[in-house]
Amino acid sequence: MCVQALAPASTAHGTAVTAEAPSKTVSLFKKLGGGPAVRAAVDLFYDKMIDDPRVSYFFEGVDMKKQRAHQAAFLTYAMGGSRSYEGNANMTAAHDRLARNMGMRMEHFDVVLEHLEGALRDLQVPEVHSQYC
Numbered sequence: 640m641c642v643q644a645l646a647p648a649s650t651a652h653g654t655a656v657t658a659e660a661p662s663k664t665v666s667l668f669k670k671l672g673g674g675p676a677v678r679a680a681v682d683l684f685y686d687k688m689i690d691d692p693r694v695s696y697f698f699e700g701v702d703m704k705k706q707r708a709h710q711a712a713f714l715t716y717a718m719g720g721s722r723s724y725e726g727n728a729n730m731t732a733a734h735d736r737l738a739r740n741m742g743m744r745m746e747h748f749d750v751v752l753e754h755l756e757g758a759l760r761d762l763q764v765p766e767v768h769s770q771y772c
């Protein structure tokens with residue numbers, strides 16, 4: 640994911656210097672359209688996940704309303720749109736039950752990426768290219 644607005648500037652010698660003051664930076668969260676855009680992407684992403692038999696069984700018995708809200712809040716936090724995440728921000732711990740008891744493996748993360756990319760494409764989110772990518 641590209642984070643041009645948040646990446647530190649470089650000198651001519653390639654040494655990283657302090658990034659712009661926080662008040663002048665534009666978070667990736669804002670650049671991507673803020674709360675409504677994140678919620679729309681998360682909703683479509685989970686529609687795709689629970690329609691896909693490769694991963695849908697992981698979500699059996701999971702409160703999907705809460706899950707969607709948690710994911711939107713986590714992504715908002717990860718993209719600089721909020722200062723904290725109230726849920727379990729430790730992703731290893733949050734998925735421990737799935738790894739230990741349900742056989743979650745790297746291939747399931749590939750499915751996550753596939754559906755996240757598909758959701759962003761369906762919503763016509765443009766690809767972002769920058770010198771930092």
Ligand code: HEM
Binds near residue numbers: 709710733734
């Ligand atoms: C980049 C990859 C991933 C991210 C960023 C992510 C993010 C999250 C977040 C933020 C939560 C809520 C944590 C909390 O506050 O409790 C969560 C829970 C969950 N995730 Fe993921 N996740 C990822 C990969 C996966 C994969 C690959 C699967 C399975 C296919 C999965 C299935 C679940 C399930 C079932 C829960 C609910 C767990 C429970 O309630 O016990 N996630 N994930």
